[in-house]
Amino acid sequence: MRACALLVVVLAGCAALPDQRLEQARASYLAAQADPEVREHAPAELDLARRALKDAETASDRTHAGYLAEQRARIARELATARSNDARAEKDRVFALEERLKQVETERDQALARAKASDEGRDHSDKLAAEVRRLQAQVAELQAAETERGWILTLGGDLLFDPGNAAIKPGGRRALSTLARLMREHPERKIVVEGFTDDRGSAAANQRLSERRAQAVRDMLVKDGIDAQRIDARGLGASYPVASNGDAGGRQLNRRVEILIGETEGRAATGGGAKAPDARR
Amino acid sequence: MKSWPPALLCCLAACATTSAPDVELAAARTAIVQAEPVAWRHAQAELRLAQEKLARAEQAAAQNRFEDARRLAEQAEVDARYAGALAEAERSRSR
Numbered sequence A: 001m002r003a004c005a006l007l008v009v010v011l012a013g014c015a016a017l018p019d020q021r022l023e024q025a026r027a028s029y030l031a032a033q034a035d036p037e038v039r040e041h042a043p044a045e046l047d048l049a050r051r052a053l054k055d056a057e058t059a060s061d062r063t064h065a066g067y068l069a070e071q072r073a074r075i076a077r078e079l080a081t082a083r084s085n086d087a088r089a090e091k092d093r094v095f096a097l098e099e100r101l102k103q104v105e106t107e108r109d110q111a112l113a114r115a116k117a118s119d120e121g122r123d124h125s126d127k128l129a130a131e132v133r134r135l136q137a138q139v140a141e142l143q144a145a146e147t148e149r150g151w152i153l154t155l156g157g158d159l160l161f162d163p164g165n166a167a168i169k170p171g172g173r174r175a176l177s178t179l180a181r182l183m184r185e186h187p188e189r190k191i192v193v194e195g196f197t198d199d200r201g202s203a204a205a206n207q208r209l210s211e212r213r214a215q216a217v218r219d220m221l222v223k224d225g226i227d228a229q230r231i232d233a234r235g236l237g238a239s240y241p242v243a244s245n246g247d248a249g250g251r252q253l254n255r256r257v258e259i260l261i262g263e264t265e266g267r268a269a270t271g272g273g274a275k276a277p278d279a280r281r
Numbered sequence B: 001m002k003s004w005p006p007a008l009l010c011c012l013a014a015c016a017t018t019s020a021p022d023v024e025l026a027a028a029r030t031a032i033v034q035a036e037p038v039a040w041r042h043a044q045a046e047l048r049l050a051q052e053k054l055a056r057a058e059q060a061a062a063q064n065r066f067e068d069a070r071r072l073a074e075q076a077e078v079d080a081r082y083a084g085a086l087a088e089a090e091r092s093r094s095r
Helices: A002-014 A020-034 A036-041 A043-058 A062-143 A170-185 A203-223 A248-254 A267-271 B004-016 B022-042 B044-062 B066-094
Strands: A150-156 A191-196 A231-235 A256-261
Touching: A020 A036, A020 A043, A020 A062, A036 A043, A036 A062, A043 A062, A062 B066, A150 A170, A170 A203, A191 A203, A203 A231, A203 A256, B022 B044, B022 B066, B044 B066
Parallel strands: A191 A231
Antiparallel strands: A150 A256, A191 A256
16 A cells, blocks of 8 residues: 555656646746846846756656746746846935935035135225225325425326326225315315326327316315315426436326325415425425 | 666655655745745735745644655745745835
C-alpha cells in the first residue's frame, strides 16, 4: 500500500511531460529578464529567479519548483516597479527642490540688485550732499578774503554760468543761497556784485555779459528775500584780471563774480568806482 | 530502459526527506514577518495565502509529512516575498 503510494509520487514527480507551471515560470522569467527596468532595479532578484528556474528544469517536482521560480520572477518584476517609481519620485522631489532653489536665487539676486540700486541712490545723494558741503566750504573760505574795502567773496564764473550765458547754474544757485543766508544773518551789511570776464571776445560784448551776470546774481539774491537796496550790481568786463589771460587756467580764474561785503553799513556801496588793481587782495 | 536510473534517483531523493524542514519553516516565518508591515495593507490576499501555507506546512510537519511541509514552507516563503514586493509596488504607485 505504502509502496504503491510512493510509486505514484515517483511517477508524478519524475514524469518528463512538459509541465504547465514550469512553462509559465520560463515565460515569466524571460519577460522579466527582457525588461530593462527589472535589469536595472532588481538585478539580485532577477538572478534568484534565474537560479530558481534552473533548479526547476531539473527538479523532481517541477510543478512545485516551477511555482517557486515563477514567484521569484514576479517578485523581481514587482520590486523593480516599486524601486523605479521610488527613484522617479525622488528625482521629481529633487527637481522640485532645484526649481525652488532657482526661484529663491532669482529672488535673492533681485533683492541684491534692489539693495545695490538703493545704495547707488544713496551714493548719488551722498555725492550731492558732498557737493553742497564743498560749495559751502568754498563760500566760507572765499568769505575770509579781506580787502581794504571790506570782505570779498569771489565766485568762479564757471561755477555760476555756462560760457557766454548769464543764467545762473544750479551749483551757483546753491552758493548764492548760502550768501543770502549770510546776508540775512547780518542785515546791517550791504554788498556790491561785480562781474568780470576773460579777454576773449570784444570789449563791448564782455562788458554787456559781465553786467548781465552781475545783475543775475543780484536778482537771485533778491529772489532769496534780500532787500534790493542792499545790493549794487555792475559789470567790469575784462578789466582787473586776477590771473594771466594767456592760458586756459588763468582765463578761468578771470571769469568770475566778486561780491564785496561791507564791514559796516554803507561802506561797500560807496567803496566801488575807481578801483586800482593793487587795491585788490 | 534508459529512463529508469533518473526515476530511481528521484525516488531516492523523495524518500530521503526524513527530518522536519526546520530551515524552510524558519525562512517562511521570517519572510511573512518582513512582508506583514506593508502587505497587510496593499497585498492582503497574497499575504493571507502565504500565512495559510505556513500553517499547513507546520501542520504537515507535526504529522511527520516532511516532504509536504518542506514544499509548503518553500511556497509560503516566496508567496510572502511576492506579497511584500506587490505591496511595495502598490505603495510606490499611490504616493
